[in-house]
Amino acid sequence: MVHIMEKKNKQQAKEEQYLLEVKGLKKYFDVSEGWLKKEKQYLKAVDDIDFYVKQGETLGIVGESGCGKSTTGNLIMQLLDKTEGEILFEGVDLSTLKGEALRKKRAEIQMIFQDPFSSLNPRMRVFEIIAEPLRTHQAAKGKKLENQVYELMEVVGLDRSYARRYPHEFSGGQRQRIGIARALALKPKLIICDEPVSALDVSIQSQILNLMAKLQKDFQLTYIFIAHGLPAVKHISDRVAVMYLGKIVEITTKEKLFHQPFHPYTEGLLSAVPIPDPTLREQKHRIILEGDMPSPANPPSGCRFHTRCPYAQEQCKGEEPKLIEEKPDHFVACHFPLKEGHGVLIDQ
Numbered sequence: 251m252v253h254i255m256e257k258k259n260k261q262q263a264k265e266e267q268y269l270l271e272v273k274g275l276k277k278y279f280d281v282s283e284g285w286l287k288k289e290k291q292y293l294k295a296v297d298d299i300d301f302y303v304k305q306g307e308t309l310g311i312v313g314e315s316g317c318g319k320s321t322t323g324n325l326i327m328q329l330l331d332k333t334e335g336e337i338l339f340e341g342v343d344l345s346t347l348k349g350e351a352l353r354k355k356r357a358e359i360q361m362i363f364q365d366p367f368s369s370l371n372p373r374m375r376v377f378e379i380i381a382e383p384l385r386t387h388q389a390a391k392g393k394k395l396e397n398q399v400y401e402l403m404e405v406v407g408l409d410r411s412y413a414r415r416y417p418h419e420f421s422g423g424q425r426q427r428i429g430i431a432r433a434l435a436l437k438p439k440l441i442i443c444d445e446p447v448s449a450l451d452v453s454i455q456s457q458i459l460n461l462m463a464k465l466q467k468d469f470q471l472t473y474i475f476i477a478h479g480l481p482a483v484k485h486i487s488d489r490v491a492v493m494y495l496g497k498i499v500e501i502t503t504k505e506k507l508f509h510q511p512f513h514p515y516t517e518g519l520l521s522a523v524p525i526p527d528p529t530l531r532e533q534k535h536r537i538i539l540e541g542d543m544p545s546p547a548n549p550p551s552g553c554r555f556h557t558r559c560p561y562a563q564e565q566c567k568g569e570e571p572k573l574i575e576e577k578p579d580h581f582v583a584c585h586f587p588l589k590e591g592h593g594v595l596i597d598q
Contacts, residue, residue, distance in 0.1 A: 268338075269440060269472050270303040270326070275335035277321055281547055293547040295321040297496035298335070300573075303440070308466065308473040310487030310504070312480060312519070314543055317493040319476045323442045326474070327361055328352060339440070357387050360433040364445040366425035370417040376403070376428055377413040383435045402431040405468075406461065423454035427461070434465065443475045447482055459485050480523050484508060492516045495554040496546050498573060502580040512576050512587040514559045515539075553585065561586060 278292040296318040303309045311319045324330045326337055328344055337344045339355065347355055360383075363369035370379055380399045384390045390398050400410050406427040417425055426446060433441055443462070447455040463486055465471060477483050483490055484504055491501040492515065500513040511517045518539040539558045544550055550557050556566035565585050573583040 267305065268302040269305045269340065270474075271300075271336070271338040272302070272322075272326070273300045273336040273338070275299050275322070275325060275337065276333040277318075277325055277330060278333045291547060293545075294496045294549060295546055296325065297546075297549075299493075299496075299498045300335075301491055301498060301501060303472060303474060305439075306466075306470055306472055307488040308475050308486055310475045310477065310483035310490040311493060312477055312483050312490060313493035315478070316495075316543060316546065318496040318546070319493050320444055322493075323361070323444050323474060323476055326442060327359060328356065353387075357383075357389075357436045358439045360436065360438040360441050362426070362429055362433050362441060362443045362446045365449050366422055366429055367417060369429055370425060372417055375414050375416055376408070379417070379428060380431045380435060383432060387436060389436060398435070402434055405434065405465070406431045421454075422450050423458060426450065426458055430458075430461070430465070434469070437469070438471070440472045440474070443473055445477050446475075448478060455482065456485075462486060480508075480519060492519070495543060495549055497554060497583065499555065499584070500580075500582045501573070506577075506580050512580065512582040513555075513584050514561050514588065515555050517588060518558075553583075561588075 275296055276294070276298055277296040278294050280290065281293045282289065282291045299318075299322065301309065311322065313319050321330065325332055326339075326344070328347075332345050339359065342355070344352070344355060374382070377399055380402055381395055384395055384398060399413070403410060403413065408424065408427055408431065412420070412424075417428065420428070429446075446462070447458050450458060459482060462473070466473060473486070475483060475486055487504050489502060490504050490507045491498050492507075492513065493499070494515050500507065500511065500516050507516065508520065511520055540560075541558050544554070544557060550567075551570075552568045553559070553562070553566040553571050556562040559566065563586065569585070571583045571585050573581050576582045576587050
């Protein structure tokens, strides 16, 4: 596979510095049945993907459940061991680090989880939850630790008086603010946001997204924002990677993606976004994707999307498309990329 980074000319590559580079990343799970396991069978959760993240930007990763986006986040966090590939954080392959070296690097990469309740220890008070990473990494103690915890609470919009309460005493939005404060405690360079608003009410989602955008500006944070919903991705992301069945099928800036999608799967995702205005809704060209996403344990040959693609041709069934630069900074993995996609102004 031709990596995105390798397609830049040499002079440009020298000038650009990436906080994170993912090259040829694979994660296969052994799902062979029977104690003899004569024939190995693997679930290809992430299958040869590459992308980069610049300092200070937000890369959105979007796709259906089971596409591999959360697995990608867990691989970057080193919560899972890779099968193949490189995960370069500031030029260092995280998978080569062990022990104390990995522990120190992990302080620079934090995570905000999807479920703001199960990700918090129900037996710990808010103060202890936020203080835990500071104590674990010996970043602060005594009065300094106390001041930092209270400062973090104020930064995310929580009153100091909440410090002695337990997670069950808070709403979903407040719990997620606690999770964000914990993620900020060690002043990380990269935060992986694994569907951080999907479990929240719609009215609360915008508050959390606005808070995250403000924190990014104030603390020069870099995000990887994993989500199902395109509206949330459009709200916060600078660039967007679309995943399908373990593969990245399209990656570009959010403006280009929403205005002119090149991959039929991206077109289908955009088409599925509801539009509140009834007049615009009637004018909308709806693309309905037939069937369910195939199993990553037995992906289709050729293009993995061809079984659901309304434009599939014979070549799509036998030859896997490579991720190539169709237009400047717009990469797509499709033999017949769309010339006139159906971009949707989803914030109407």
